[in-house]
Each structure stands twice: as C-alpha cells, then as structure tokens.
Amino acid sequence: MAYGTRGKILRVDLTQSTFRVEQFSEEFYRLYPGGKALAGYFLLSELAPNTDALSPDNLLVIANGLLTGAPFSTATRFTVAARSPLTGAYGESEAGGFWGPELKMAGYEAIVISGRAAQPTYISIHDDKVELCDATELWGHEPEEVQTRIRAKHGDDRVRVLQIGIGGENLVRYAALSNELRHYNGRTGMGAVMGSKNLKAIAVRGSGRYIDDSHDARPITDLGRTLAKRVKDHPQSWDLQVKGTPGLVGTLNTAGILPTRNFRQGVFEGADKLKWEAYEKDLLSGRHTCYACAIRCKRGVKVNDRYQVSDVYGGPEYETVEGFGGYCGVDDLQAVAKANELCNRYTLDTISTSSTIAFAMECFEQGLIGLKDTDGIDLRFGNVEAMLTTIDLIARREGIGQLLAEGSKRAAEIIGGGAPLFAMQVKGEELPMHDPRGKVSVGLGYAIGEHGADHLYTVHDTLVANADSITFKGAASLGIEALPARELSNAKARNYAILENWCSFGKVVGLCYFGPAPRSFIQIEEVLMVVRAATGWDMTLEELLRIGERATNLARAFNIRNGFSRKDDTLPERLFQPLENGPMAGATIPRQEFQNTMDDLYRVKGWNPATTAPTRARLSELGIEWVADMLGV
Numbered sequence: 001m002a003y004g005t006r007g008k009i010l011r012v013d014l015t016q017s018t019f020r021v022e023q024f025s026e027e028f029y030r031l032y033p034g035g036k037a038l039a040g041y042f043l044l045s046e047l048a049p050n051t052d053a054l055s056p057d058n059l060l061v062i063a064n065g066l067l068t069g070a071p072f073s074t075a076t077r078f079t080v081a082a083r084s085p086l087t088g089a090y091g092e093s094e095a096g097g098f099w100g101p102e103l104k105m106a107g108y109e110a111i112v113i114s115g116r117a118a119q120p121t122y123i124s125i126h127d128d129k130v131e132l133c134d135a136t137e138l139w140g141h142e143p144e145e146v147q148t149r150i151r152a153k154h155g156d157d158r159v160r161v162l163q164i165g166i167g168g169e170n171l172v173r174y175a176a177l178s179n180e181l182r183h184y185n186g187r188t189g190m191g192a193v194m195g196s197k198n199l200k201a202i203a204v205r206g207s208g209r210y211i212d213d214s215h216d217a218r219p220i221t222d223l224g225r226t227l228a229k230r231v232k233d234h235p236q237s238w239d240l241q242v243k244g245t246p247g248l249v250g251t252l253n254t255a256g257i258l259p260t261r262n263f264r265q266g267v268f269e270g271a272d273k274l275k276w277e278a279y280e281k282d283l284l285s286g287r288h289t290c291y292a293c294a295i296r297c298k299r300g301v302k303v304n305d306r307y308q309v310s311d312v313y314g315g316p317e318y319e320t321v322e323g324f325g326g327y328c329g330v331d332d333l334q335a336v337a338k339a340n341e342l343c344n345r346y347t348l349d350t351i352s353t354s355s356t357i358a359f360a361m362e363c364f365e366q367g368l369i370g371l372k373d374t375d376g377i378d379l380r381f382g383n384v385e386a387m388l389t390t391i392d393l394i395a396r397r398e399g400i401g402q403l404l405a406e407g408s409k410r411a412a413e414i415i416g417g418g419a420p421l422f423a424m425q426v427k428g429e430e431l432p433m434h435d436p437r438g439k440v441s442v443g444l445g446y447a448i449g450e451h452g453a454d455h456l457y458t459v460h461d462t463l464v465a466n467a468d469s470i471t472f473k474g475a476a477s478l479g480i481e482a483l484p485a486r487e488l489s490n491a492k493a494r495n496y497a498i499l500e501n502w503c504s505f506g507k508v509v510g511l512c513y514f515g516p517a518p519r520s521f522i523q524i525e526e527v528l529m530v531v532r533a534a535t536g537w538d539m540t541l542e543e544l545l546r547i548g549e550r551a552t553n554l555a556r557a558f559n560i561r562n563g564f565s566r567k568d569d570t571l572p573e574r575l576f577q578p579l580e581n582g583p584m585a586g587a588t589i590p591r592q593e594f595q596n597t598m599d600d601l602y603r604v605k606g607w608n609p610a611t612t613a614p615t616r617a618r619l620s621e622l623g624i625e626w627v628a629d630m631l632g633v
C-alpha cells in the first residue's frame, strides 16, 4: 500500500472500558477500502439481526475513506454507521470538516464502538494514546462549551471534537453528530446511538501525515494544486463557492419543484425572501470550508435583529433553508437561521426535524391533533414561533416534542387516522427537499436506498439530461446516456445503477458529493489516478464502480437480515398525486411506470425483484460470496 491506509482499526468496548487495536490486511482493504464499505462489513458480519438500535449491543462504526485527509479538495469525508433507531435499517451518515482527516493523521481507519459506558464518557485519541475519560461534567452542555472544555483539559486548541448535544443525549431518533461545531453527520439518528452508549464525544489529535516520503506523491499533490486553480473556472464549483447550496432555493422554485407545505406544492410564494440574494444580504457573515477544500461552500451567518443567531454553528444549507422555510410555510429567513442554530446546538438532523414539524403542521390543520395535544401551540404552517418552540420541545422530549422526537412514521402510527398519509418518509427516514416529480432518479433512490429517503444516493437527473452540458460530458465515461429528467424507463434504471455505484464509491473513499464529476469539478479520470497513486493498485474505472456497488450490496444484505423486503422500497403516496401549483402543477410520478422501472432496476443490480435480495451470482462477481451464504441465496 502507498498512502491510503495504515490498516489500523480501534475497537472500543464501553461496557468493559477497554480498547484494542486491530491490523487488517491489504487483501481485506482492497475489498472494503473505507467509509461505507468498512461500515457495511462490520455491521453485517458482527451485528445480530434485529438488535435493538438503542441497546448496548448495537455497534457504532466510524470509518474514514481511502482518500480522507489526502491534500486535495473534497477528500474530507468520514462515515458514521449503526443500525438506525429511526428506521431499523442500515443507518449511515457522512460528514466533512476536519475530524476525519485528523483521525487519519492519528493513524486509524476506523473506530468500532460496542457496549454502553456506566457513566457519561468521552474517548480521547492522540496517536497511539487512547483514553476513556469521564464526561459527567460535559453531559447536558452545549457543543461550543463541550469543545472548549475538552480542548482546555488536553491543553491543545487543535484537538478535533466529534460530539452529540442534548438531542443525542435524549435519544431523539434523528439526532446528529457535529464536528468543529459546523459539520454534521445528520441522517438516520447516529447521535441517538451515541447517546444510548453514554458517549458524549470523541476527541482526536494526530501528528502523522497522509503522505509519507516512501512513495511518489506527485499525482496527489499536483491534483491539489490543479483543483485550487480550477474552482473559479468550472461553473459547478464556482457556483458552490459563491452561493453555497442555498443558491438552489431560487433555481428549484423557478423550476416548480421546490418542496412546499409538506410536498403539496412546488412553488412557494415567499421564496424571494429565502433565496440566495436575501441570504447574502441579511445573514451572511463569512465563507467556511472543510479540510484542504478550495470550494469553500460552507456559509457563516450572524443575526442581531428580531432573532439572535450566533455565528458559531454555521449557516443553514439549502436543505435547512427550505425545510424550515417553504416546507413549513415560513418566509422569514432570520427565523430559518434561528431554527438552524437550534438544531445545531441540540445536534438534531435539520431535514428530519423540519420534515417532522411540517408533518405535525399538516396533522394540526387537518384536525388530527389539536391544541390539547400541543399544550396550546397553534402549530399551523407559517407560524414561526410555533416552529421554533417545537424544535426546543423535540430536543428536550417535552410536550408534543415527546411524540415528534420519535420521527414522523412512528408519530403518524400513534396519531392514527389519516396521519400516515402526511408522513413524508421512506423506511422511516424523512424526505429531503428534492421533489422526484421533477427528477425521477431521486425518487428511485428514495425508494431503493438502504437507509431510507436521501438525496445523495445518485446524481440528480437534471445534471445528466442534456448531452451538451458540462455536467453530462463530465460523467460520459461512466457509460451513461443523456435522458429527460422525468423519463422512467429501462435506460433510466441503468443510468441510476451506474450513478449510484459512482456516488457510493465516493462514500467509500471519503470524497464529498460536491467534488467529482458530474456534480462538480474533479474529472472521473482524475479520481482514478489519485486512487492508483494512493494505493499503488493498478485499478480500472470498472473496479471503482464495483467498490461502490459492493458497499451498497452489504447494506442491502443487512436490511434483508433485518426483515426488510419489497414493500419497504416505495414512496409516500403523495408523490403519486399531482403537484398543486406552479409550472409543474399536475405533475405526478406515474405509478405503473415507476414500478416497472423499479423492476428493471432490481434486474440491473442483480437483485431478486420479489425479495429484493442480491443474487448469489452478483455477490460472487463482487467477491463477497460469504454474504450469499449468510443470506441463504
């Protein structure tokens, strides 16, 4: 191996207060080269089916990618995975920032955490020195204070802290993790798993380097320099630098697919007050970045007006602007920034929090819950104060927050009546702010994705619909076709599978979604070149795609073992109904075409359409026949 791995995994047993280091082989690492693949391997091979997600028996796996910490833009990501308390399925969330690269510099590829500590604990890692430290005095405190105290205790301001807030402590089923106060593993409730283990934080300091002197590092360092210059020349990376993700609000509203009022509408009448121009004028305090990334897509915000919003926790991304904006019927950008700050203080996933509140708003307006259920809160769309108060209640599990902390699927089952129709979720995970009625591959991903509704399983159709676009051309070598964004067909299923493998590969090697083509500015061939340089392996593009596919198959096998089947690969009924307003009014997802394309997709993936389990033949091709033995296929 060259630079990509030191091959060390840290095992921590919180019940026994012990830890040990395992070394794995290059052969093992070639099959599971980090991130999502390592996480899938450990969860599938070591976790008994139907393990209670909030019990000490659940495993929490934190895994770096092969390229995490390499000195070029977007090589920043790490995966946190466990059985999800929100869905009961394979749970996973990636984050950037600085924590993953620091763990790499400390010499570890992954941490596998089992058990439950007798009292609040944090793990301290400084190269080979690992300690389990008392966190009793940190429990219940906000992330900024926790980070300050941990750094003070270790006398080092460069200690990187990954932690949970009170949302995780109170086992909110969609609690997140934060690192450096600005970067979040948001989805699937990994913060609740950490809280169930009495684990407050993991503090890391490493003195190593990604690159040592024993190999030729020029391909990697050259790419770093090239990308730093290219940011301004490529329209995708430049748009991300200038506007960040909030730039999408105006684009999607104009297109008529801005999810509004719980996916009933595609145009929000207050979008002008939420879009980038307003954000830049009213909120923006600075631009921030992740380790070595020249794109700098992260926004800083500060408000000192109707609301006080600290600039410590980072500004709202697109998902959050829209989630607490049009999705909840709110056109007050300062209130949206406050909602974002509250979620970040409490470490709540902003997508699931805003979506669960929008669900409750619709239940309230439809009379399924009333003032007696909300302790007098008038929980209607557009009620800013009701929205902010409800975030507080969720984090503390008080009042209506006790119900909503369970997520929209469980809350709907408890409320009963027609409530499940208003829960916009798949497998229990709330939908992000992308409407598949305008870009159907996003819907295929919501339905078939291993951890429920997520927008990062694949490339959105609009980027690869036009053969002359820079985005399509960037991805052409993957073997895709240019297809209309709303087309459902066998060809679309094939495109989806290729692009899902590519995106999954990114999660294995630790690349941000906003790095590689077609989404952004790193060419496919450049990714192949740095993987070769980092490993010394003479890999092909097909092998990279197989790495991504293998990781997805591990997660699918995990779900099959936990009782998931074809009935779980579906979409909320509302998406088969027409959009109510705007240029896309009347648009639906045609039910039969969608089912036909799903059938095609199972076949393309080598999965049995009846059971959705991977076939032995496909698992053998991927070099993981042990999974076929485990599943009995």
Ligand code: SF4
Binding pocket: 073, 074, 075, 076, 096, 097, 240, 288, 289, 290, 293, 294, 295, 296, 297, 298, 512, 513, 514, 515
């Ligand atoms: S593109 Fe944005 S999120 Fe991705 S690594 Fe760079 S700064 Fe971080």
